[in-house]
Amino acid sequence: MGTAGKVIKCKAAIAWEANKPVSVEEVEVAPPKAREVRVKIVATGICRTDDHVLKGSLPNINYPVIPGHEGAGIVESIGEGVTCVKPGDKVIPLCLPQCGECSSCLNPDTNCCLKTHLYESQNLMPDNTSRFTCKGQRIYHFLWISTFSEYTVMPDSAIAKIDDDAPLDKVCLFGCGFSTGYGAAINTAKVKPGSTCAVFGLGGVGLSVVMGCKSAGAARIIGIDINKNKFVKAKELGATECIDPQDLKKPVQEVLVEMTDHGVDYSFEVIGRVDTMTAALESCHMGSGTCVMVGTPPAGSRISFDPMLLFTGRTWKGSFIGGWKTKDSIPKLVSGYMEKKFNPDVLITHTLPFEKISEGFELLCSGKSIRSILLF
Ligand code: COD
Ligand code: ZN
Numbered sequence: 001m002g003t004a005g006k007v008i009k010c011k012a013a014i015a016w017e018a019n020k021p022v023s024v025e026e027v028e029v030a031p032p033k034a035r036e037v038r039v040k041i042v043a044t045g046i047c048r049t050d051d052h053v054l055k056g057s058l059p060n061i062n063y064p065v066i067p068g069h070e071g072a073g074i075v076e077s078i079g080e081g082v083t084c085v086k087p088g089d090k091v092i093p094l095c096l097p098q099c100g101e102c103s104s105c106l107n108p109d110t111n112c113c114l115k116t117h118l119y120e121s122q123n124l125m126p127d128n129t130s131r132f133t134c135k136g137q138r139i140y141h142f143l144w145i146s147t148f149s150e151y152t153v154m155p156d157s158a159i160a161k162i163d164d165d166a167p168l169d170k171v172c173l174f175g176c177g178f179s180t181g182y183g184a185a186i187n188t189a190k191v192k193p194g195s196t197c198a199v200f201g202l203g204g205v206g207l208s209v210v211m212g213c214k215s216a217g218a219a220r221i222i223g224i225d226i227n228k229n230k231f232v233k234a235k236e237l238g239a240t241e242c243i244d245p246q247d248l249k250k251p252v253q254e255v256l257v258e259m260t261d262h263g264v265d266y267s268f269e270v271i272g273r274v275d276t277m278t279a280a281l282e283s284c285h286m287g288s289g290t291c292v293m294v295g296t297p298p299a300g301s302r303i304s305f306d307p308m309l310l311f312t313g314r315t316w317k318g319s320f321i322g323g324w325k326t327k328d329s330i331p332k333l334v335s336g337y338m339e340k341k342f343n344p345d346v347l348i349t350h351t352l353p354f355e356k357i358s359e360g361f362e363l364l365c366s367g368k369s370i371r372s373i374l375l376f
């Protein structure tokens with residue numbers, strides 16, 4: 001390819017500092033170094049976590065940064081030693097890598113690769129340098145993948161090759177939202193047929209949890225959200241009942257316990273607030289209920305809860321990217337999509353040209369969108 005080995009100039013959205021909207025700029029993207037891949041991003045979703053970057057509420061982010069972590073694209077060039085992909089391959093960048101070598105990657109029971117940003121910063125490439133500059137300034141990477149850039153560079157542990165026929169403007173959702181929610185139900189909770197589930201938060205990720213519960217055969221799926229506009233889609237996807245806690249005279253967890261003969265079998269917190277995390281735990285059935293934490297709380301949060309809730313046999317678990325070992329599983333999820341086993345397309349409410357990225361964030365923040373997809 002003509003661009004291999006050269007610096008590429010392209011569009012990218014930069015968050016220059018926290019609490020400012022992103023601005024679309026021309027950036028320079030350096031070629032990939034050894035064990036790195038440069039990708040032309042075709043489509044990227046906007047996830048709530050990107051909004052957390054803009055608001056400065058995510059820990060350990062350096063500014064200026066190019067956010068974005070729900071993308072799909074085509075390999076433009078590869079660095080020395082890369083064997084898992086080649087130029088022209090369709091790929092999904094992985095916001096949780098799978099290095100294949102760390103103790104977590106070698107453990108079949110976890111997907112929390114020790115190369116994750118939650119453990120070690122991914123604001124620069126592994127050699128501690130950036131591949132992005134703008135106006136002579138170094139720009140930081142986000143989760144190693146920065147999908148809000150038309151061209152972006154990532155380590156080969158953070159990329160998965162997908163089906164050649166996959167529509168990139170749809171399967172970008174497998175990079176985060178759909179995989180995170182669906183896997184929380186299927187892998188982390190292991191929802192059983194006939195069970196009762198409660199899903200706190202019906203955004204793109206919460207609705208994907210609803211889809212996972214439904215496909216696992218749950219008999220009752222109760223959706224909880226303070227935005228009633230989310231109920232229509234939740235019911236379309238399998239929620240049997242929906243509750244707005246603002247309409248209740250009692251805390252929602254008490255109402256759930258009454259509605260379900262002493263509590264639900266599985267509850268999911270998909271908002272990222274400590275009060276709803278404890279509410280989700282309290283809504284579980286004594287002895288057998290499992291609560292899965294999908295949302296991340298604001299940086300530095302502490303949680304206070306009655307330990308008797310756990311003593312009496314409830315289980316409290318976290319789920320990160322749906323528990324999937326990403327490099328192994330995301331291509332299989334995309335193949336499942338191609339075989340029509342599930343359809344996250346319903347989560348896409350808006351498709352916008354990349355330049356309208358700020359409109360996409362406004363749609364998210366006003367509660368009007370589930371997922372906006374940006375096209376380069
Ligand atoms: N009670 C009930 N519902 C509420 C409340 C409340 N107090 N507050 C907000 N909500 C609703 C909103 O109306 C909205 O419908 C929903 O909760 C949240 O949805 P979105 O669209 O804002 O967010 P999602 O679905 O894109 O993402 C939600 C996460 C919780 C997954 C995200 O914010 C997060 O914490 N991500 C980090 C965790 C993770 O695994 N990330 C993977 C990479 S992102
Ligand atoms: Zn996300």
Ligand code: ZN
Pocket residue numbers: 097098099100101102103104105112113114115
């Ligand atoms: Zn690893």
